[in-house]
Amino acid sequence: xxxxxxxxxxxxxxxxxxxxxxxxxxxxxxxxxxxxxxxxxxxxxxxxxxxxxxxxxxxxxxxxxxxxxxxxxxxxxxxxxxxxxxxxxxxxxxxxxxxxxxxxxxxxxxxxxxxxxxxxxxxxxxxxxxxxxxxxxxxxxxxxxxxxxxxxxxxxxxxxxxxxxxxxxxxxxxxxxxxxxxxxxxxxxxxxxxxxxxxxxxxxxxxxxxxxxxxxxxxxxxxxxxxxxxxxxxxxxxxxxxxxxxxxxxxxxxxxxxxxxxxxxxxxxxxxxxxxxxxxxxxxxxx
Amino acid sequence: xxxxxxxxxxxxxxxxxxxxxxxxxxxxxxxxxxxxxxxxxxxxxxxxxxxxxxxxxxxxxxxxxxxxxxxxxxxxxxxxxxxxxxxxxxxxxxxxxxxxxxxxxxxxxxxxxxxxxxxxxxxxxxxxxxxxxxxxxxxxxxxxxxxxxxxxxxxxxxxxxxxxxxxxxxxxxxxxxxxxxxxxxxxxxxxxxxxxxxxxxxxxxxxxxxxxxxxxxxxxxxxxxxxxxxxxxxxxxxxxxxxxxxxxxxxxxxxxxxxxxxxxxxx
Amino acid sequence: xxxxxxxxxxxxxxxxxxxxxxxxxxxxxxxxxxxxxxxxxxxxxxxxxxxxxxxxxxxxxxxxxxxxxxxxxxxxxxxxxxxxxxxxxxxxxxxxxxxxxxxxxxxxxxxxxxxxxxxxxxxxxxxxxxxxxxxxxxxxxxxxxxxxxxxxxxxxxxxxxxxxxxxxxxxxxxxxxxxxxxxxxxxxxxxxxxxxxxxxxxxxxxxxxxxxxxxxxxxxxxxxxxxxxxxxxxxxxxxxxxxxxxxxxxxxxxxxxxxxxxxxxxxxxxxxxxxxx
Numbered sequence: 001x002x003x004x005x006x007x008x009x010x011x012x013x014x015x016x017x018x019x020x021x022x023x024x025x026x027x028x029x030x031x032x033x034x035x036x037x038x039x040x041x042x043x044x045x046x047x048x049x050x051x052x053x054x055x056x057x058x059x060x061x062x063x064x065x066x067x068x069x070x071x072x073x074x075x076x077x078x079x080x081x082x083x084x085x086x087x088x089x090x091x092x093x094x095x096x097x098x099x100x101x102x103x104x105x106x107x108x109x110x111x112x113x114x115x116x117x118x119x120x121x122x123x124x125x126x127x128x129x130x131x132x133x134x135x136x137x138x139x140x141x142x143x144x145x146x147x148x149x150x151x152x153x154x155x156x157x158x159x160x161x162x163x164x165x166x167x168x169x170x171x172x173x174x175x176x177x178x179x180x181x182x183x184x185x186x187x188x189x190x191x192x193x194x195x196x197x198x199x200x201x202x203x204x205x206x207x208x209x210x211x212x213x214x215x216x217x218x219x220x221x222x223x224x225x226x227x228x229x230x231x232x233x234x235x236x237x238x239x240x241x242x243x244x245x246x247x248x249x250x251x252x253x254x255x256x257x258x259x260x261x262x263x264x265x266x267x268x269x270x271x272x273x274x275x276x277x278x279x280x281x282x283x284x285x286x287x
Numbered sequence: 288x289x290x291x292x293x294x295x296x297x298x299x300x301x302x303x304x305x306x307x308x309x310x311x312x313x314x315x316x317x318x319x320x321x322x323x324x325x326x327x328x329x330x331x332x333x334x335x336x337x338x339x340x341x342x343x344x345x346x347x348x349x350x351x352x353x354x355x356x357x358x359x360x361x362x363x364x365x366x367x368x369x370x371x372x373x374x375x376x377x378x379x380x381x382x383x384x385x386x387x388x389x390x391x392x393x394x395x396x397x398x399x400x401x402x403x404x405x406x407x408x409x410x411x412x413x414x415x416x417x418x419x420x421x422x423x424x425x426x427x428x429x430x431x432x433x434x435x436x437x438x439x440x441x442x443x444x445x446x447x448x449x450x451x452x453x454x455x456x457x458x459x460x461x462x463x464x465x466x467x468x469x470x471x472x473x474x475x476x477x478x479x480x481x482x483x484x485x486x487x488x489x490x491x492x493x494x495x496x497x498x499x500x501x502x503x504x505x506x507x508x509x510x511x512x513x514x515x516x517x518x519x520x521x522x523x524x525x526x527x528x529x530x531x532x533x534x535x536x537x538x539x540x541x542x543x544x545x546x547x548x549x550x551x552x553x554x
Numbered sequence: 555x556x557x558x559x560x561x562x563x564x565x566x567x568x569x570x571x572x573x574x575x576x577x578x579x580x581x582x583x584x585x586x587x588x589x590x591x592x593x594x595x596x597x598x599x600x601x602x603x604x605x606x607x608x609x610x611x612x613x614x615x616x617x618x619x620x621x622x623x624x625x626x627x628x629x630x631x632x633x634x635x636x637x638x639x640x641x642x643x644x645x646x647x648x649x650x651x652x653x654x655x656x657x658x659x660x661x662x663x664x665x666x667x668x669x670x671x672x673x674x675x676x677x678x679x680x681x682x683x684x685x686x687x688x689x690x691x692x693x694x695x696x697x698x699x700x701x702x703x704x705x706x707x708x709x710x711x712x713x714x715x716x717x718x719x720x721x722x723x724x725x726x727x728x729x730x731x732x733x734x735x736x737x738x739x740x741x742x743x744x745x746x747x748x749x750x751x752x753x754x755x756x757x758x759x760x761x762x763x764x765x766x767x768x769x770x771x772x773x774x775x776x777x778x779x780x781x782x783x784x785x786x787x788x789x790x791x792x793x794x795x796x797x798x799x800x801x802x803x804x805x806x807x808x809x810x811x812x813x814x815x816x817x818x819x820x821x822x823x824x825x826x827x828x829x830x831x
Contacts, residue, residue, distance in 0.1 A: 177593045246725070275799060276802035280803065283808065283828045284828075
């Protein structure tokens with residue numbers, strides 16, 4: 001599903017002394033099946049943007065187009081529920097949304113709300129539990145008995161069980177250990193590839209943006225600050241630093257190497273062996 | 288953003304009323320509420336009115352704000368007035384409305400009761416407009432201090448109040464987060480039959496409770512790690528002090544009350 | 555005398571339950587920075603809670619600055635061992651920054667006159683002096699954690715424990731906290747224990763203790779630790795960028811004299827190779 005923002009403004013508590021503009025004149029287009037990373041310092045408007053994606057809020061002015069659904073200022077979307085069925089959001093610390101007695105019921109909660117048939121639901125529960133790497137023996141357990149990492153997987157399975165066409169991820173790996181982080185991100189990437197899911201990842205990790213995204217949007221104070229492929233965006237370290245962001249470590253290292261050896265080293269993919277080859281050549285250079 | 292609603296009541300204009308000792312403010316309001324019932328003629332009512340309106344002016348809080356805060360009460364005030372118009376049957380008949388006689392005494396009494404009601408609400412709302420919740424807590428702790436002798440857990444009560452105040456914005460934020468998450472999973476909090484909507488609250492309440500308990504547990508641990516072991520042997524950073532302005536306010540209040548008591552009708 | 559000493563400490567929550575920690579022994583010296591790492595559930599946080607008596611060992615002994623940890627000494631030990639927890643929101647007790655820093659002082663009956671000085675100076679150390687009357691919801695996660703550190707500093711402890719105190723922060727907040735503790739620790743010769751997943755944090759520490767399934771996997775210095783890349787990955791831990799690159803260079807037939815721990819060291823080594831050609 002294509003996603004288009006057209007000159008979107010969003011203002012909290014308009015016309016009060018506490019008025020606050022969270023989004024300003026935001027315009028961008030994300031083609032269906034793309035993987036976009038949205039980055040920005042805390043308070044840059046990321047979470048407000050995210051709430052537009054399934055109609056939790058509507059723009060104060062401008063318009064948002066998600067597939068066939070349009071969000072406009074004073075018009076209540078006719079099929080808000082249909083939109084939410086198609087756009088799944090994994091919120092930050094999604095395990096906080098668990099509430100059912102069993103893991104199975106919790107995963108089934110979304111599909112049931114969206115009117116999926118009972119026999120279909122049990123199939124989807126199994127399928128999404130497997131997708132997130134959750135042992136099926138856990139289905140009958142209470143989600144509150146599980147470890148933090150497992151709870152996170154249950155919550156994610158609950159979103160996947162609705163079978164969204166767009167998957168929005170708000171810092172999905174926060175608080176996990178390095179292995180857990182990688183497993184979860186690899187899983188999302190696999191789903192993105194297998195099902196051509198349009199994926200939007202809100203993250204602080206420039207490494208993740210580089211590894212997984214094909215498109216990148218940098219926000220600052222509610223405005224679009226930069227947009228492009230991650231590799232393009234990471235060419236301008238200074239611009240990113242001005243908004244308290246930075247480039248991935250590999251770009252930092254390449255920059256330092258170039259300065260030290262007086263020779264421009266290009267980024268050639270995130271591969272240590274390739275980088276080592278480049279460095280070996282460089283070190284081996286006759287003066 | 289909804290954090291702002293919480294402090295919404297408190298308007299930080301840093302006026303002389305803001306800087307007053309919360310205990311004095313609470314004492315004045317307490318006795319005002321009692322003594323206003325002694326007013327029974329124009330002069331005594333005028334005195335109490337001048338005191339409340341004068342106090343309001345001193346707070347420098349815009350009237351617009353105060354009026355807005357009183358919105359839900361206006362209805363009650365007007366309702367009380369109208370009720371009195373039709374129920375009280377004293378004095379002479381002034382006019383007939385739809386065949387119902389309105390007596391002069393009714394007009395008078397309705398006005399008086401509505402005025403009293405209005406003044407009470409105005410003055411009490413001044414407390415919350417000019418005093419932060421934590422100052423109110425300090426004031427309550429200090430005023431209840433003597434009860435400690437009777438084993439009343441004054442310190443615990445105050446600590447409970449201040450921690451609740453501290454966590455209200457956090458929990459509100461949490462509520463919004465969870466309700467967004469559940470709405471995204473297809474819960475409809477706003478439409479549908481009543482029974483459905485009540486059911487929709489469960490996915491909101493359970494996670495909220497779980498999280499509140501977890502927070503409480505972690506907070507208790509953090510407090511213990513920071514050496515908290517009850518009220519005994521504790522010192523306090525916040526100390527309330529009665530200043531000249533508090534004494535002045537108290538004196539003015541006593542004069543107003545005395546004058547009102549002298550001028551009221553005793554016949 | 556060690557700042558902290560664990561002697562064969564084992565711990566389980568209840569009898570019949572499996573041990574969370576088994577036979578853990580280590581020391582931390584005054585002025586030393588020890589990083590403790592391990593995957594989630596490896597027992598790291600249990601160690602932290604044992605260090606200031608939030609839990610008591612099932613077996614073994616813990617000695618803090620020569621004082622054995624037991625029910626009697628617990629308040630003295632909590633004065634010496636300050637602790638900052640993971641969630642910035644769940645340890646902020648006061649309604650303002652000033653009140654929160656005061657909390658620990660009030661608990662210990664510090665006279666009011668002295669309190670204000672201590673509050674100001676500890677807030678200055680974490681560079682939060684301009685936020686004295688701010689309510690917690692107006693602060694970022696990193697700022698709240700700095701206030702938590704100030705609260706600990708105000709009672710002048712000899713050891714500070716950061717129990718995943720940076721885990722919930724964004725990169726900027728994380729940097730703020732690390733810079734802060736680094737500065738404070740160096741200035742006051744405090745013992746510092748950071749429990750973390752953050753590799754950069756580990757590389758800055760003097761020593762590293764690696765936990766795995768309730769046991770000490772190894773205690774070493776960061777430079778030695780990262781040599782064991784494959785093994786570390788097997789127990790669910792990562793190694794830093796520089797280490798991975800250094801290993802790739804070895805695969806290219808380039809041998810570096812010493813395991814580099816940051817960009818500069820690696821570049822220096824490459825430069826040396828380059829110049830010697």
